[in-house]
Amino acid sequence: MKIAIAGAGAMGSRYGYMLHEKGNDVLLIDGWEDHVKAINENGLRIDENGTSKNVKIPAVLPKDATEVPDLVILFTKSMGLETMLTSIKNILGPNTKVLCLLNGLGHEETVAKYVDKKNVFMGVTLWTAGLVGPGHVTLTGDGSLEVQNIDSSMTDAAKEICDVLSQAGLKAHYSENVVFSIWRKACVNGTLNSCCTLLDCNIKQFGSLGETSNIIRKIITEFSEVAKHYGVTLDVEETAKGIEAIYDPSQAGEHYPSMHQDLIQHHRRTEIDYINGYVSRKAKELGIAAPYNDLITSFIHAKEDLLV
Numbered sequence: 001m002k003i004a005i006a007g008a009g010a011m012g013s014r015y016g017y018m019l020h021e022k023g024n025d026v027l028l029i030d031g032w033e034d035h036v037k038a039i040n041e042n043g044l045r046i047d048e049n050g051t052s053k054n055v056k057i058p059a060v061l062p063k064d065a066t067e068v069p070d071l072v073i074l075f076t077k078s079m080g081l082e083t084m085l086t087s088i089k090n091i092l093g094p095n096t097k098v099l100c101l102l103n104g105l106g107h108e109e110t111v112a113k114y115v116d117k118k119n120v121f122m123g124v125t126l127w128t129a130g131l132v133g134p135g136h137v138t139l140t141g142d143g144s145l146e147v148q149n150i151d152s153s154m155t156d157a158a159k160e161i162c163d164v165l166s167q168a169g170l171k172a173h174y175s176e177n178v179v180f181s182i183w184r185k186a187c188v189n190g191t192l193n194s195c196c197t198l199l200d201c202n203i204k205q206f207g208s209l210g211e212t213s214n215i216i217r218k219i220i221t222e223f224s225e226v227a228k229h230y231g232v233t234l235d236v237e238e239t240a241k242g243i244e245a246i247y248d249p250s251q252a253g254e255h256y257p258s259m260h261q262d263l264i265q266h267h268r269r270t271e272i273d274y275i276n277g278y279v280s281r282k283a284k285e286l287g288i289a290a291p292y293n294d295l296i297t298s299f300i301h302a303k304e305d306l307l308v
Helices: 010-021 033-042 078-087 107-111 152-167 178-199 203-207 212-230 236-245 258-265 276-286 291-307
Strands: 002-006 025-029 044-048 051-055 071-074 097-100 120-125 128-133 136-140 145-149 172-174
Touching (some): 002 010, 010 136, 071 078, 078 107, 107 120, 120 152, 120 178, 145 178, 178 203, 178 236, 212 236, 258 291
Parallel strands (some): 002 025, 002 071, 071 097, 097 120, 145 172
Antiparallel strands (some): 044 051
């Protein structure tokens, strides 16, 4: 399959690498010029399980993408989604499928402005990856992936996408309720990403703290109150238990979440407004109290002001 990865940072590079290794025709698209240059000159450097290798995968800036693919996988940062879609609109053919795998909430509406609804697919990924520097990523832990069509007539297409991804080792399966899974994943990011960033620690370290159990349940409770208004029911305790399982180093315990990578490691702005900030904003609109998410959002923005 001809596949374009739109947003070839840590996670986009992981997907591009795994799909390329299975024989798919992969193009990496990214707006970071140094990253694109390094990949084209030296190959994409992959550090995985104590070994390193360089893999030749073509990479371009968004404005230089010209070939229409069968599938575009969106992996931009949330705040860069619309810019990316505008830049690559010339390769979004009438039959090009677009799979959105971004962290956060509210992206379906943005994608639908550029892509026919029948070609829009939403997904949730639990894989992890780290961006060390231009053209250099590190892969850790195991993961999985859920995909669902937005248009009811496109179930077979969604299942075909799952097959291609699974053949590459990405453990994709068809979801009957991806909206629920998106909210549940947002709870993971709203606890681990933001808290590990504020505390400057990895997931295992955060899980070892005495206050962690209470903190994550308070955050999830606020997510669940907002989610109810979108027809999504989140079991707070079940969601918390799922997050606690991630503390194990055999899962993602040694991983520094993407928000930590962005802000603490690379001094870049974060996706907070599409995670805790989304809940904070929607809670205000709905007249619901969300003090934990209000404070976390304010603290992350304050940290951005200090570091960016």
